[in-house]
Amino acid sequence: xxxxxxxxxxxxxxxxxxxxxxxxxxxxxxxxxxxxxxxxxxxxxxxxxxxxxxxxxxxxxxxxxxxxxxxxxxxxxxxxxxxxxxxxxxxxxxxxxxxxxxxxxxxxxxxxxxxxxxxxxxxxxxxxxxxx
Amino acid sequence: xxxxxxxxxxxxxxxxxxxxxxxxxxxxxxxxxxxxxxxxxxxxxxxxxxxxxxxxxxxxxxxxxxxxxxxxxxxxxxxxxxxxxxxxxxxxxxxxxxxxxxxxxxxxxxxxxxxxxxxxxxxxxxxxxxxx
DNA sequence: CCAATAACAATAATTATTATCAATATTACC
DNA sequence: GGTAATATTGATAATAATTATTGTTATTGG
Numbered sequence: 325x326x327x328x329x330x331x332x333x334x335x336x337x338x339x340x341x342x343x344x345x346x347x348x349x350x351x352x353x354x355x356x357x358x359x360x361x362x363x364x365x366x367x368x369x370x371x372x373x374x375x376x377x378x379x380x381x382x383x384x385x386x387x388x389x390x391x392x393x394x395x396x397x398x399x400x401x402x403x404x405x406x407x408x409x410x411x412x413x414x415x416x417x418x419x420x421x422x423x424x425x426x427x428x429x430x431x432x433x434x435x436x437x438x439x440x441x442x443x444x445x446x447x448x449x450x451x452x453x454x455x456x
Numbered sequence: 457x458x459x460x461x462x463x464x465x466x467x468x469x470x471x472x473x474x475x476x477x478x479x480x481x482x483x484x485x486x487x488x489x490x491x492x493x494x495x496x497x498x499x500x501x502x503x504x505x506x507x508x509x510x511x512x513x514x515x516x517x518x519x520x521x522x523x524x525x526x527x528x529x530x531x532x533x534x535x536x537x538x539x540x541x542x543x544x545x546x547x548x549x550x551x552x553x554x555x556x557x558x559x560x561x562x563x564x565x566x567x568x569x570x571x572x573x574x575x576x577x578x579x580x581x582x583x584x585x586x587x588x
Numbered sequence: 589c590c591a592a593t594a595a596c597a598a599t600a601a602t603t604a605t606t607a608t609c610a611a612t613a614t615t616a617c618c
Numbered sequence: 619g620g621t622a623a624t625a626t627t628g629a630t631a632a633t634a635a636t637t638a639t640t641g642t643t644a645t646t647g648g
Contacts, residue, residue: 326593327593328594330594330644331595331645333595333596350635350636363596363598364597365596365597365598367596367637368596368597370635371595371596371637372595374636374637384520386518386520388518388524392635404567404569407570413567416564417564421556421557424553424556425553425557428550428553429534429547429549429576433536433545433547434580435578435580436579436584437536437576437577438539438578438579440575440576440577441519441577442572442575443572444561445569445571445572446568446569446571447567447568447570449566450567451567452567452568458625459624459625461613461615461624463614463625463626465626466626481604483604495628496627497628497629499605499606499627499629502605502606503606503626503627504626506606522603522604523603523604524605
């Protein structure tokens with residue numbers, strides 16, 4: 325079997341994602357980690373992001389338009405994407421609402437539902453205030 | 457203003473998507489339409505798929521892994537992606553369940569929620585039966 | 589400390605999609 | 619119906635995002 329070795333670059337990426345509330349893309353992570361390890365390469369960032377997603381330490385947020393984003397918050401929560409400024413924000417929902425929704429899906433489907441991901445779209449607070 | 461002219465290629469793409477229950481990618485649409493218009497180009501397929509999405513005649517299904525898929529069913533419904541065979545299937549949910557879920561999201565968010573998209577993951581009927 | 593090898597940096601390759609442009613098809617008008 | 623105007627096409631080049639390759643470096647078990 326193949327063992328996982330420690331890597332300061334990977335650790336740094338994980339740390340960054342666990343402390344920021346942004347939902348950076350691979351490129352944004354790259355820009356940030358470069359300040360600490362100036363000769364890290366973008367490929368290493370991608371490799372480690374995929375590794376960490378695989379491992380369950382971070383979450384990949386992909387909502388269709390352009391690049392994937394990454395999130396260090398692995399607790400169950402939902403994402404909102406602003407159609408004006410493209411910012412991604414978290415939405416936490418009461419457990420009951422989520423359970424009911426999943427239950428309803430399960431009732432209407434023949435196979436086995438194991439997980440789900442929901443993206444909400446609209447205008448964030450700032451943008452909806454500035455729109456008039 | 458710019459008027460929209462008829463195009464047999466576009467019509468053919470729309471027809472195909474409205475009659476299939478698959479959720480083909482641009483490439484799969486291309487392969488199908490080529491049987492009817494052998495010298496259609498992939499660019500034309502992309503161009504028309506985007507046009508039809510814009511127009512609201514079809515829906516784009518993008519759940520992160522690889523290519524976008526397209527769906528001729530524009531009635532409100534949800535999508536399930538099998539983690540084993542990658543098939544995409546439809547799930548329709550009772551209106552109340554959806555409304556309650558959206559309402560709950562709205563209550564927990566400061567901005568304005570206008571739309572949402574949910575993907576369910578797991579094993580489809582066939583795969584969950586074959587797994588043991 | 590050192591050999592084995594996981595992880596690295598640099599970069600090439602791939603995949604999915606969009607843009608460009610001359611040729612063709614569709615439509616409005618006579 | 620014929621023709622001018624132009625939307626759409628097919629072919630292909632370009633771009634964006636991500637993954638694979640390769641020789642070098644860092645980590646770790648013995």
